[in-house]
Every structure is written in structure tokens, then in C-alpha cells.
Amino acid sequence: MTDSKKWYTQSGPDGDVVLSTRIRLARNFSDIPFVGRMTDAQKAQVEERVRDAVLNGNSTLAGSFHYIDMEHCPHVQAVSLAERHLISPEFSQGAAGTALLLLEDESVSIMVNEEDHLRVQVMRPGLDLNGAYDTADKIDTLLDEKLNFAFHDRLGYLTQCPTNLGTGMRASVMLHLPALQELGSMNQLANTVAKLGLTIRGTYGEGSDAKGAVYQLSNQVTLGISEQAAIENLRSIAQQVIAQERNARKQLCADVRVQDRIWRSYGILTTARTLTVKEFTGLISNVRLGAATGILDIPMDVISRLLIDAMPGTMISRSEQDLDAAKADLERARLVRDALGPNRPQETQF
Amino acid sequence: MLCEKCHKNEATTHIKRVINGQASEVYLCADCAAKAGFGSIHSPFSLGLNDLLGSVFGEAAHPKAIPAGGDEVRCSGCGSTLQDIAATGRAGCAKCYDTFYDQLLPSLQRLHGKTRHAGKLPASAGVEAKQRRQLDELRKALSLAVEKQEFENAAALRDEIKALEQGLNQ
Numbered sequence: 001m002t003d004s005k006k007w008y009t010q011s012g013p014d015g016d017v018v019l020s021t022r023i024r025l026a027r028n029f030s031d032i033p034f035v036g037r038m039t040d041a042q043k044a045q046v047e048e049r050v051r052d053a054v055l056n057g058n059s060t061l062a063g064s065f066h067y068i069d070m071e072h073c074p075h076v077q078a079v080s081l082a083e084r085h086l087i088s089p090e091f092s093q094g095a096a097g098t099a100l101l102l103l104e105d106e107s108v109s110i111m112v113n114e115e116d117h118l119r120v121q122v123m124r125p126g127l128d129l130n131g132a133y134d135t136a137d138k139i140d141t142l143l144d145e146k147l148n149f150a151f152h153d154r155l156g157y158l159t160q161c162p163t164n165l166g167t168g169m170r171a172s173v174m175l176h177l178p179a180l181q182e183l184g185s186m187n188q189l190a191n192t193v194a195k196l197g198l199t200i201r202g203t204y205g206e207g208s209d210a211k212g213a214v215y216q217l218s219n220q221v222t223l224g225i226s227e228q229a230a231i232e233n234l235r236s237i238a239q240q241v242i243a244q245e246r247n248a249r250k251q252l253c254a255d256v257r258v259q260d261r262i263w264r265s266y267g268i269l270t271t272a273r274t275l276t277v278k279e280f281t282g283l284i285s286n287v288r289l290g291a292a293t294g295i296l297d298i299p300m301d302v303i304s305r306l307l308i309d310a311m312p313g314t315m316i317s318r319s320e321q322d323l324d325a326a327k328a329d330l331e332r333a334r335l336v337r338d339a340l341g342p343n344r345p346q347e348t349q350f
Numbered sequence: 351m352l353c354e355k356c357h358k359n360e361a362t363t364h365i366k367r368v369i370n371g372q373a374s375e376v377y378l379c380a381d382c383a384a385k386a387g388f389g390s391i392h393s394p395f396s397l398g399l400n401d402l403l404g405s406v407f408g409e410a411a412h413p414k415a416i417p418a419g420g421d422e423v424r425c426s427g428c429g430s431t432l433q434d435i436a437a438t439g440r441a442g443c444a445k446c447y448d449t450f451y452d453q454l455l456p457s458l459q460r461l462h463g464k465t466r467h468a469g470k471l472p473a474s475a476g477v478e479a480k481q482r483r484q485l486d487e488l489r490k491a492l493s494l495a496v497e498k499q500e501f502e503n504a505a506a507l508r509d510e511i512k513a514l515e516q517g518l519n520q
Contacts, residue, residue, distance in 0.1 A: 030444040033428040037442045137470070144472050150444035153479035155458070156467030158444045162458060165447075167469035184362040184380040197463075224464020257360075 007107040008084060008308050011300040012126015016292035017242045019174040021124045023132040025140055026116040026159045026168035030150035034160035035113055043097025046117050053146040054101050061142055070098040079313030087111055116159050129171055129231045166223030171231055173238045178213035178289045179248035197221045198237055212281040253293045262290035270341040275333040280310055306339050353379035425449040485514050
């Protein structure tokens with residue numbers, strides 16, 4: 001499949017603020033100990049069951065998933081998978097007996113022997129909680145027919161960590177909040193959402209240092225609440241945060257100094273000959289703000305794609321030459337100039 | 351306006367203080383405000399749940415919760431004791447939740463605010479769980495019918511609920 005069909009190369013609903021939506025379901029077998037207490041033989045047994053259910057069934061699942069043995073997966077490729085949000089950063093360490101089943105367009109990934117026996121994850125561009133949950137629910141039902149997941153009549157789906165008991169569902173929305181961050185509102189926001197059973201945290205770093213102003217808002221409670229109610233709760237809070245961010249942007253972007261910073265960031269990204277990840281992350285956040293508010297004429301999907309393509313693991317694993325850190329910075333600068341510069345490909349212009 | 355302290359970042363926090371009638375004002379960036387101790391506005395993000403787990407289960411495994419002198423109870427599925435679960439904040443296997451159900455319940459109550467699953471029911475769910483869910487739905491339908499003054503419908507729903515409740519109580 002060409003790169004342009006992958007979920008993260010597109011922009012979705014409320015894409016000016018929302019980067020992506022994720023639904024993750026934790027599932028386990030009742031007759032095998034949880035991951036923390038498993039033998040290697042039991043890990044292999046779990047892997048075989050899941051692999052068989054996904055790849056060899058005559059269900060609609062078969063044929064469209066790739067199998068990746070994480071233990072023997074080259075490290076840069078594993079890091080790239082984490083950069084594309086297909087696996088957790090811990091999972092990229094390639095612990096013994098871990099495996100990944102990945103749908104062709106990379107919108108669905110099933111982690112085997114991560115913190116739970118299975119973690120089914122569905123990604124969507126923009127804000128699309130219901131769409132992502134529908135897919136996750138269907139896959140879960142198909143898998144359950146064969147795998148018969150551990151379920152307790154009172155406690156719901158059983159998970160290794162009690163924080164996931166019940167629905168086993170973690171729904172999250174990745175938000176770009178440069179204006180709220182700059183106005184110093186993030187801590188107040190974190191306190192408020194905590195009272196509503198949600199949590200918000202910076203994805204690159206913590207607190208006001210969150211690089212790139214990317215934050216993840218997710219549900220915290222999984223027991224005693226239905227999937228639909230948890231999603232509706234998250235969706236309505238996310239909508240309010242989005243509205244607040246848009247207001248803050250209006251206020252901020254009316255300031256010529258902010259406009260100046262956006263244009264300067266664009267200037268550096270389109271002319272620099274070497275770019276570290278850190279510098280790129282800060283500048284692209286300004287440029288994304290500029291594109292979302294109409295100050296810069298750049299389609300959002302170009303930026304979404306860059307946010308993945310310019311990450312170190314993804315760059316190195318795609319490159320034909322051996323990249324060291326210095327060469328990667330040169331290559332990153334070239335990649336960014338090509339994507340954002342005046343000579344960027346025709347299809348990406350308005 | 352630049353931060354009055356670091357003179358680097360944009361000032362986004364305006365702090366006004368009145369001490370013994372003496373007013374002072376300062377304009378700081380988010381970082382410097384946090385460093386100056388205005389933690390309620392800029393302190394690090396909420397404590398992770400995992401950090402709290404140990405203490406949450408610590409109480410479940412408190413010596414008082416374990417019968418004195420008796421043999422320690424072990425899960426038949428994986429051999430875990432309650433203290434193993436408290437120490438790691440993780441269950442050893444699915445059976446642990448049956449073995450230590452009573453001891454874990456207060457912690458789950460604190461963690462989630464509730465102790466009964468209200469979400470998806472798989473095909474394998476027990477009859478009781480399915481009936482309870484059906485009961486919840488019927489009760490919702492009943493209050494809706496009463497609200498809309500559909501009394502015939504409401505009466506039928508009420509009878510259905512009664513029958514189900516009797517079945518569950520037996």
C-alpha cells in the first residue's frame with residue numbers, strides 16, 4: 001500500500017486542533033497467567049492463539065493483517081512503529097514473546113503480550129471516537145468468538161492492571177494546544193478534566209515544557225461506565241477544549257508578534273540545511289498553528305505527514321543509506337524543505 | 351511583553367500581591383511562574399494512576415486484612431498472594447479477581463468509584479449478568495414511558511421488570 005493511504009497522512013474532523021483519535025481495548029485469556037507471571041512457553045501459546053485467530057480464520061479479519069515478531073524486529077523499525085503511534089514506546093523494546101498484528105493501512109494494530117495478552121488499538125485522523133470504537137468493537141467481537149476472553153460478571157473484562165478492569169477501554173484524543181499552553185492554561189485544564197474522570201498529559205515531555213504542544217486527553221475510569229457513556233463524556237469535554245483552544249488562538253494570532261513567530265518558524269523550516277528533532281518539533285508546532293488559523297497557506301495533511309516522516313526512527317528505517325545523527329539532521333532539513341517549501345508537490349497546494 | 355525574570359519568554363502570567371498593604375506586580379512566563387512557586391497554576395501534571403496504585407492496594411494488603419496465624423491464601427491459577435498483588439499493583443491471572451474479590455473491592459471502589467461492570471457483555475457472559483443488564487434497560491424504558499404518559503406501555507414494562515426481579519432473587 002502506498003504511503004498516502006495510511007491513516008496518519010490524512011487530516012480528519014476538527015483537524016485544526018485534533019491530530020488523531022485512538023481506542024484501545026485490553027483483553028486476556030482466563031486460563032493463562034497475565035503477562036507479568038507468564039513463562040516463555042505460555043507467551044508462545046498466547047501468540048499462537050492470537051495469530052491463528054487473526055490470520056487463519058475465515059473471518060473478515062484474515063488476509064489483511066501483517067504479522068511482526070517484535071523480538072526479532074530491527075530496533076529502528078520498532079521505534080518507527082512507536083512514532084506512528086501503532087505501539088507503545090515500551091513495546092518497541094522487543095521483549096521476548098511479543099508480537100504485533102498490523103492492518104495494511106496501519107489503522108488497526110493488535111499488540112500481543114504487551115501489558116495484557118492482547119491490546120487491540122484503532123486509530124483515526126481527527127476527532128472520530130464513535131468511528132474508531134465501532135471498528136474496535138467489531139474486531140473484539142470477531143476475536144472473542146474464537147478466543148473467549150476473560151470476563152467476570154461483576155468486574156467485566158479482566159486485565160492485569162486493575163485500572164483497566166470493566167470495559168478495558170482507553171479512549172484518547174491527541175490535541176494540538178499551542179495557544180492554551182502559551183496562555184498558561186494547561187494546569188488549570190488538567191485539574192478540571194481530572195474532576196470529570198479524564199486525564200490530560202503532554203506527549204513529548206511534561207507540563208508547560210510539552211514540546212510541540214501536543215497533549216493526549218483520555219478517559220480514566222473503566223469500571224461502572226459503558227463504552228458509549230465514556231466516549232460521549234470524552235467527546236463532549238474534547239469539544240469544549242477545542243472551542244477554548246480556537247478562542248485562545250484568535251486572541252493570540254491577532255498579535256503581530258505571534259504572527260511574526262509563525263512566519264519566522266516557516267522561514268527556518270523552509271530554508272534550514274540541518275534540523276534536530278527538538279528544533280523541528282518546536283518550529284512545526286508554530287507552523288501548524290499558522291496553517292490552522294489561515295496565516296500560512298499549507299494543507300493540514302502535509303503537516304500531519306511530516307510529524308511522522310521527520311521522526312528519527314521512521315527516517316532511518318526508510319532511508320537507503322546508513323544515517324547517523326548528523327546525517328539524519330541534514331536529511332530531515334531536506335525532507336521538511338521539500339514538503340513545506342515553495343516547490344512542494346502540486347497535489348499538496350490549494 | 352517579555353517575562354520580567356528570564357527576559358526570554360513571553361509573559362503570560364500576571365501576579366499581583368498585596369502584603370501588609372504593600373502591593374506589588376510581576377509579569378512572568380509559564381516556566382518562571384512555576385519556578386516562583388505558583389504551583390497551583392503551573393505545577394506538573396496530575397499524578398499518574400500507576401504511582402497511586404501501590405498505596406491503593408497497600409491498604410488491601412495491610413496486616414489487618416490478612417488473617418493472623420493462618421496460612422496465606424494463594425490464587426489457584428497462578429500462586430499469587432494478596433501481598434504479591436499489592437506490591438506490584440497487578441493481578442497475577444484472571445482467577446486472582448475471584449480469589450481476592452472481597453479484599454480488592456474497596457480498592458476498586460476508590461479507583462473507579464464503582465464496582466460493577468456496565469459495559470459490553472461478551473457471548474460468554476453469565477445469565478445473571480445478562481438479566482441484570484436487561485433489567486437496567488427495562489427500568490430506563492419504564493421511566494421514559496412514565497415521562498411520556500404512555501401508561502399502558504408502562505404497566506407492561508413494570509410487569510416484565512417484576513418477573514425478572516423475582517427470577518434474579520431466587
